[in-house]
Amino acid sequence: MKKPIIVISFFIIPFISGCNPNEHLTKGLVEDYYNAVIHQNYEKAFEVSRIYDLGSRNTVETNFTEKEAKEFFKKKLNYLKKVDYKVKSYEIVEIQQHDGHTFIYDVSLEIQVNGETMNRREKVWPKVDHENIAITQSEDPLAKYRDGRVNFEIEEHWLKDIKKESNNTLNISDSSI
Incomplete structure (x- = not known):
């Protein structure tokens, strides 16, 4: 009689407690990414980032080899260094579960650009089967x-993006770039 109760308890307790091993795994991926970015461990950030072409509807595909993607990632980081970009802290605000293995994380960030601090929100989509994350929507x-998007003209995008940031909170001229 004890054996059936133990077996049934083994299956019921996780449902009652809300424990989902996939949620634990995906939350770990999100935390790994943001902790790596905060500590400027961009090698680790690259490892947990999903590499895909900017503008692609499919966030899983790129024509880049891993070596090309890594080189591209390093080039992007050089642009962030120009404006002393830092993610200072993050907080997972909400976790939306779409099914047993798909989660969207709403993350609040404190970012510093050229010494000025601002708050931003973004949506992060970790994939359990690939063990990586993609930032699917960001106010930043x-x-x-700082993420896995590749295959775009960095200089062209930078000029547009830094102007957006400038219009939001900063006073950066193109001559500083």
């Missing part, structure tokens, strides 16, 4: 320079 126009 500079997010694409």
Whole structure:
């Protein structure tokens, strides 16, 4: 009699407690990414970022090899260094579960650009089967320079994105770029 109760408890307790191993895994991916960015461990940030072409509807595909993607990622980081870009802190505000293995994380960030601090929000989509994340929506126009989006004209986008950021909170001239 004890054996059936133990077996049934094994399956019921996770449902009652709201424990989902996929949620635990995806939350870990999100935390790994933001902790890496905060500590400027961009090698780790690259490892947990989903690499895909900017503008592609499919966030899983790119024609870049891993080596090309890594080189592109490093080029993007050089642009962030020009404006002393830092993610200072993050907080997972909400987790939306769409099914047993799809989660969208709403993340609040404190970002510093050229010494000025601002708050931004973004949506992050971790994939359990690929063990990586994609930033699917962000108030931060500079997010694409720290995530896995590749295959775009960096200089062209930078000029537009830094102007957006400038219009939001900063006073940056193109001559500083």
